[in-house]
Amino acid sequence: MSFENLGLIEPLLKAVHEAGYSTPTPIQAQAIPAVLGGGDLLAGAQTGTGKTAGFTLPLLHKLMTSPAASAAGGKRHVRALILTPTRELAAQVEESVRIYSKYLPIRSAVMFGGVGMNPQIEALRRGLDVLVATPGRLLDHHQQGTLDLSHVEYFVLDEADRMLDMGFIHDIRRVLAILPPKKQSLLFSATFSDEIKALAERLLNSPKVIEVARRNATAETIAQKIHPVDRDRKRELLTHLIKSNNWHQVLVFTRMKHGANRLVEYLLKQDVTAMAIHGNKSQSARTRALAEFKSGELQVLVATDIAARGIDIDQLPHVVNFELPNVPEDYVHRIGRTGRAGAEGEAISLVCVDEEGFLADIEKLIKRSIPRETIAGYEPDPHARPEPILLGRRVLHGAPGSRSGSGGSSGRSGSGGGGGGHRGGQGGGAPRQHSGQGQASHGNGGGARPAQGQPQDLRAPRRTEAANSGPLSSPPPRRVRG
Structure with a gap:
């Protein structure tokens, strides 16, 4: 036709x-x-x-x-x-x-x-x-x-x-x-x-x-993969993947705006060009980041779910879930940024033990199991125990069998590298904007x-x-x- x-x-x-x-x-x-x-x-x-x-x-x-x-x-x-x-x-x-x-x-x-x-x-x-x-x-x-x-x-x-x-x-x-x-x-x-x-x-x-x-459904042209990793080594693993694979134009998702900012600071220190796009950024800053990302001048764009709507780029090769979303449908929206209009794309999720429950919900939604691949040198601690994830003032329990929307306090939720969405502002979901x-x-x-x-x-x-x-x-x- x-x-x-x-x-x-x-x-x-x-x-x-x-x-x-x-x-x-x-x-x-x-x-x-x-x-x-x-x-x-x-x-x-x-x-x-x-x-x-x-x-x-x-x-x-x-x-x-x-x-x-x-x-x-x-x-x-x-x-x-x-x-x-x-x-x-x-x-x-x-x-x-x-x-x-x-x-x-x-x-x-x-x-x-x-x-x-x-x-x-x-x-x-x-x-x-x-x-x-x-x-x-x-x-x-x-x-x-x-x-x-x-x-x-x-x-x-x-x-x-x-x-x-x-x-x-x-x-x-x-x-x-x-x-x-x-x-x-x-x-x-x-x-x-x-x-x-x-x-x-x-x-x-x-x-x-x-x-x-x-x-x-998720597009068949998107190759999905899970990399298990400890929460405090996510930033190191992301940097390793970008440099070892010579990735350019990588769209990375975090749950919270301050988590996006801190990840950008880390990447810049590792000589990876990166900018964040989220609701707290001025319109001029958001426009600049998007333009440089589209043109290829910017290697990594770190975004929250809300800010990512409207990103329209042909043949975007890589989407990385630095943190899994607590809403399964958001996973579909996120990885839909790649593999568009028949082009092939790759969607990689860095998953720590705290997020296994989120992963199970996502796989149930998309009716498929996502392949797992452990990266040598970044094997997760088999004895690690899940910790609650802070979402603003809410506390999420992303471990298997937990309900992901509970209230209450979390005790210590540490993440030295800001990986799983805990201390240091890596956790949470993009706040609503009006x-x-x-x-x-x-x-x-x-x-x-x-x-x-x-x-x-x-x-x-x-x-x-x-x-x-x-x-x-x-x-x-x-x-x-x-």
Whole structure:
């Protein structure tokens, strides 16, 4: 199947082909006709499947083929609203809109917090067709009377599962109360939890359901491996793996923001270039880290789960779980950063005795056993006993047979090297963020062209600018080859 078979208008097809794509991915092949058909949609798709184009292309088609009702003075009104959980993802989605609408008279903008509101207000005054936003900043504008959503005809809730993980459910309900009752609504989620189903019942009207991968499955193109190691030797082992294998472009996950910072400090002392990306970093620092990582200048990017959403890199070869997540679904999201769009990737987890229970939960979720390989010189102590893991003010018990969400105090939870998530800030899970959200607006003509290439299918284009304009600007990253 080609994009020509999906019924999209010629200007969209021209932009898609200029981006180097000809064959739709499975989610695109199913979602595009469903959206064009006019009904609500509940779509399940893992990261890296091309879901962004699955909704941006048909929305742009409908905006052009179904003219807006005439407005006083000919002012544009927001007709399509796309809500995303993070700044990075919002910027990437809006860039997709710009790239695909290159030959269309469409005006779009991205809005999130952490930056001034005045440029965003000016973009709204000039008029928009498509608005991509995070929940907090969207509600800020509505409360200040600078945003009119009464003309919205199409609403997309992207990465709904992460929205709920980040505690945005109340903000989502507030947004739904603002939007017109008559609209086409699309909900995209990597997993279909009971909470997602409840949200879908509230948002969607007799939706068509699409699920392109089995629930909570991991991609077959990802080679998964466990390296057992003592908690206080994780940093040494990670450095050994990076140097002995000559790894470049390694995405490393920690549970907590301060754990990410301390790991970066250690790696830098070992002459490994590394930066951290998490909610406490400024937008400029996050943008810089992501741009340098994409370009290959930065060897290791250390991230928390929330900050990693929106990282979109072709052929990312290595993902390392420095600490296993206490939520099994987060493992699927993490390793989904590699092995994307048919490329091969490697996902390695450094697991200490404290995390064996987390590992068992993950293997149960993905319905497979992950191979174990002990690295010579880093064999774990067979007599080591599991210790509780500090998660902020919570105490997790990740040992087999333990419940992973208990309260109470842990006594001593030491980790000289910050490996298992204990003393020294290595433990815990990424705290919830609210409104973590910049701005940029763009008209149609002269949209930035993405880096050229011939990938087999169409995913959200790589950001041709690290972000769009104003406070997000940085030099365009070079195309990364695995």
